[in-house]
Amino acid sequence: MKRNQWILLSLPLLLGGALWAAGQSTDGGHSAMKKDSRLLVHLSDKLKRHMLGNMRDHLETLNAILVDLSAGRMDDAAQKAESRLGMSSMELHGAGQAAPYMPEGMRRAGLNLHKAATRFALKAEEEDLSGAYKALTEVTASCVACHASYRLE
Numbered sequence: 001m002k003r004n005q006w007i008l009l010s011l012p013l014l015l016g017g018a019l020w021a022a023g024q025s026t027d028g029g030h031s032a033m034k035k036d037s038r039l040l041v042h043l044s045d046k047l048k049r050h051m052l053g054n055m056r057d058h059l060e061t062l063n064a065i066l067v068d069l070s071a072g073r074m075d076d077a078a079q080k081a082e083s084r085l086g087m088s089s090m091e092l093h094g095a096g097q098a099a100p101y102m103p104e105g106m107r108r109a110g111l112n113l114h115k116a117a118t119r120f121a122l123k124a125e126e127e128d129l130s131g132a133y134k135a136l137t138e139v140t141a142s143c144v145a146c147h148a149s150y151r152l153e
Helices: 003-022 045-070 074-084 095-101 104-125 129-149
Strands: 039-041 150-152
Touching: 045 074, 045 095, 045 104, 045 129, 045 150, 074 104, 074 129, 095 104, 104 129, 129 150
Parallel strands: 039 150
Antiparallel strands: none
16 A cells, blocks of 8 residues: 555544544543633623534534545545635634634634645645645644633633
8 A cells, every 4th residue: 555545544543533632631531520721712602603613614624624535535625625614714604703702812723723724725736645634734733722722601
């Protein structure tokens, strides 16, 4: 099996494992008993529902991108990334509505996600597999950093 094929086939498993591990604690599963130290972000019910819906769409999009990558459909992955996660998707997701209510670090993480998704789309269109994967890990790193630091009320 060629190296690129192995990477394509193993990426969904590796990413899934990484996202699972990010949610695990190092204290034997007793973190539920500890106080949640993430910064609480206060939003109206309407804006909270909107933001949570966007985050679910981001996760669905990441999954669809991985499906496309595993099938060798780089152009489809690029299109999904840019239209649903990239810089051109910000208006679609109403980023301007939520941004004024986010702490600066949360806004920065969101912007990093959108920029990384656009970088991924460009690298995928160029069929630069290594560059595409690097950008995709920057997308998920933005998600992990934000979820580790903030929670919605």
